[in-house]
Amino acid sequence: MDSSRHQSQARPNLVFILADDLGYADLGCYGGRAPVSPNLDRLAAEGVRFTDAYANSPVCSPSRFALMTGRYQYRLRGGAEEPMTGRARGQQHLGLPPEHPTLPSLLREQGYRTALIGKWHLGFPPHFGPLKSGYGEFYGPYGGGVDYFTHCDRSGTHDLYEDEREVERSGYLTDIISERALNWLQAAPADSPFMLSVHYTAPHWPWETRFDEAESARIRGAIQHTDGGSVETYQTMIRHMDEGIGRILDVLASKGLAENTLVVFTSDNGGERFSDTWPLSGKKMDLLEGGIRVPLIARWPARIPPGGVTAQVAMTMDWCPTMLDAAGIAPAATHAPDGISLLPCLADPAQASPRKVFWRMKYRAQRAVRQDNWKYLSVDGNEYLFDLSRDARERANLASREPGMLDVLRQCYQDWAQEMPDIPAEAGFELVYTPKDMP
Known part of the structure; x- marks a missing residue:
C-alpha cells in the first residue's frame, strides 16, 4: 500500500450531529427526568461529556455560522440576523458567503467526502447553500423550522431539497433525516475519509411526534x-431523534468504522419552552446559562477514553479547528479561527484550559463574558456578576460585592x-415569544 493511501485511511471520519433547541438537562446523561435518550447516554458513556459547553448564540442561525467557520458569527453580516428567517430569501447579503473557508470546504480540499443531511439555515439559493460552502451532497430544508409532515415553513413555503433540487417526500422529517444519513453511511467507500453533518430540526417546534400527522393537518x-404541544410531546420528539442516532451508531459499528470515527453531538442553542434546563435559568433568546449552555458529547474510541467528564469551557466554533486538527489540516491562513482545538481535552478530559468567551445579542441589548468561573452579564443596561462555580442558576448578583471583578x-x-x-441597525430580529404568548 502506498503511503498516501495509508495516510488517507489513518485520518478519522467525522460525524457531527446537531439538535435544534435541545435543553441542557433533557438527556438522561445530563440528569434528564424522562427516559428519552438511551443511545445518546450510551454515546456519553463511551466517550466524554462536557459540563460547561456553550452555543455561540441563544438562537439558531448565528451558532451555525460559528460552527461552519470556526469564528465568532459577528464577523459576518448574516450572523447578525437573530435568527435568519424567511426575510432572507433572495437576499444577497444574508447568508454564508461561498468564498469564506468552512470546515467542510477545507476538509473536501484535502480529500474528504462531505455531506449535510438536515437543516442548513445559512441563507437561501441562488446566492447561498451547502453545495456552495463545501458540502458535496445535501438533503434537507434550507430554512429554519418546518412542519414535520408537510415540510413547509411558517409561511407555507415547501422547504425540502436534494442538493439544489426541490423534492417531495412523505414522512416524518426526523425519520427522513435519520434514514437518509443511514443510507449515505451504508454507501460510503471504505478507503475515503468522510465528514457527515446530521442536523436535525428536532426538537424545534412545531410540536409534532411521529404519531401526530393529524396535528399537522389541523x-x-x-x-x-x-x-x-406538551412536555410529553417534546420528550417523544427527542426520543425519535435518539432512535435515529442509535441506528447511525450501529451502522458505524457494523461497517467497522466506529473505532476511528469522531462522533460529536450538541445543540445549536439552549432549551425552548418545554425543555428541561435545570439547574440553569433562562431559555432560548437569553444569555442566561439556560439559553446558551448545551449538552455536548464526543466519542472517538481511537483517541478518547470512555466515561470521561470534563469542565472544559467549549463553544460551537471550537469544532471547526478541532476537526481540522483531528484530520491534520491547517485552518485557512486568511481566516484565523476564534475557536480552539479541543483535541488535548478529548484525549485527557481532566485537562481543562482557562478560557475567556463572549456573546452579544441585539434583543434586550444583551452581552456576556465568561472568564474561568466568573460571568459578566448585561441585559437592558442592567449589570450582573455571577460565580458559576457556586451559582450556576445565576440568582446571586455579586456586582456590588466584587466591583473589581465587575470592572475587569x-x-x-x-x-x-x-x-x-x-450590529447593523437594519439587522432583522424575530421574537420567539411575544407578550401574548406567556402569562
Missing part, C-alpha cells in the same frame, strides 16, 4: 409555535467588542 402546514470583565467585553463589526 394547522394545515402553517406551523404554530404556542398553539399546542466589563472592560474585557468592551475590548473584545472593538474587534467585532457593529
